[in-house]
Amino acid sequence: MSTKQLRILVVDDETSIRLSLEIALKLAHHSVRGVESGELATELMESEQFDVVILDNRMAGMSGIDVMKWMQERKLIIPTIMLTAGGSEDLAAEALRLGAYDYMRKDQVEFDHLPIIVQGVYERSMYRKEVSKRQEEMLVAVEKEKEIAAMRNFQQTVQSIGQFVESGLLNLARTLGKHEDDMRKIVVPEHQQRCGEIFETINNEIEVVSSGIKSMIELSSLVTKKLEELHGSTKE
Numbered sequence: 001m002s003t004k005q006l007r008i009l010v011v012d013d014e015t016s017i018r019l020s021l022e023i024a025l026k027l028a029h030h031s032v033r034g035v036e037s038g039e040l041a042t043e044l045m046e047s048e049q050f051d052v053v054i055l056d057n058r059m060a061g062m063s064g065i066d067v068m069k070w071m072q073e074r075k076l077i078i079p080t081i082m083l084t085a086g087g088s089e090d091l092a093a094e095a096l097r098l099g100a101y102d103y104m105r106k107d108q109v110e111f112d113h114l115p116i117i118v119q120g121v122y123e124r125s126m127y128r129k130e131v132s133k134r135q136e137e138m139l140v141a142v143e144k145e146k147e148i149a150a151m152r153n154f155q156q157t158v159q160s161i162g163q164f165v166e167s168g169l170l171n172l173a174r175t176l177g178k179h180e181d182d183m184r185k186i187v188v189p190e191h192q193q194r195c196g197e198i199f200e201t202i203n204n205e206i207e208v209v210s211s212g213i214k215s216m217i218e219l220s221s222l223v224t225k226k227l228e229e230l231h232g233s234t235k236e
Contacts, residue, residue: 006122007049010034011041011067012056012083020111021054028115038062042070045078052118052125056083056106057091065091068098079125081118083109101125148228155220162217169210176202 008025012018013036022032033048035041039062041055057064064082071078082095082103092103101121180199187195 004122006030006051006118008032008118009041009044009050009053009078011036011038011053011059011064013037013059014056017056017083017106017109021109021114024111024114025118030115030118038064038067038070041067045071045076050078052122053078053080054083054118055080055100057095058085065094065098068095068100072098079121081121148224151220151224155224158220159217162213165213166210169206169213173203173206176206 008030010018010021010025010032012021012034015036018034018036022034025032033044033050035044036059038059041053042062044050045053055064055067062070068080068082070076071080077099079101080095080099082092082100083106084091084095084103085106095103101124102117104117176199180195183195183199184192
C-alpha cells in the first residue's frame with residue numbers, strides 16, 4: 001500500500017475530537033488542517049486541495065451533510081469519511097449516497113487505526129479514478145472506431161457514385177462524339193466551325209465534372225487514410 005503523505009482536512013466542532021484526529025494523523029506523517037465548522041471547511045476547499053476529508057455531521061450552522069451537498073453541487077470530488085453518532089444508520093446511508101467513501105461512529109474511533117482507514121479510503125478513490133479514466137479512454141476509442149467506420153462507408157459511397165457518374169460521363173462523351181459526326185454531315189459549311197465550338201464546349205464541361213468527381217474520390221480516400229493513421233498512433 002502507498003505511504004504517500006496525504007493532505008487531510010478534519011472538520012469537527014468538538015475541539016477534543018478534532019485535535020485527537022489531527023494528532024493521530026500527524027503522527028502518521030500526514031499534512032492535516034483542522035477547522036471547527038462546515039462554513040470554514042467550504043472556504044478552505046475553495047482555496048486549497050485535499051486528498052481526504054474527515055467530516056463530522058452534527059455541527060452548528062452547516063452540517064456535514066450540508067457540506068457534502070455543497071461539494072456535490074460544485075462537482076468537488078474528494079474522498080470523504082463521515083463521523084456519525086450512534087444509531088445514525090440513515091445518516092450514514094445519506095452520506096454514502098452523496099459520495100462519502102466511509103463513515104465512522106465517533107464513540108468507536110480507534111485513533112491508532114485511523115491512519116490505515118484514511119489510507120485505505122485514499123487508495124480506493126485512486127482506484128476509482130483509474131477505472132473511470134480507463135472507461136473514458138475506451139469510450140473515446142469506440143467513438144473513434146465509429147468515426148472511421150462511418151468515413152469508410154462514406155468513402156465507399158463516394159467511390160460507387162463516382163464510378164457510376166464517370167461511367168455515365170464516358171458514355172455521354174462517346175454519344176456526343178457520334179452526334180457531332182452526324183451533325184457535321186447535315187450542317188452547312190459556314191456553320192461547321194460554330195458546330196465544332198459548341199461540341200468542344202460541352203466536352204470541356206464534361207471534363208471539368210469528371211475531374212471534380214475524381215478529386216472528390218481522392219479526397220475521401222485521403223481523409224479516411226489520415227483518420228486511420230491518427231487512430232493507429234493513439235493506440236501505440
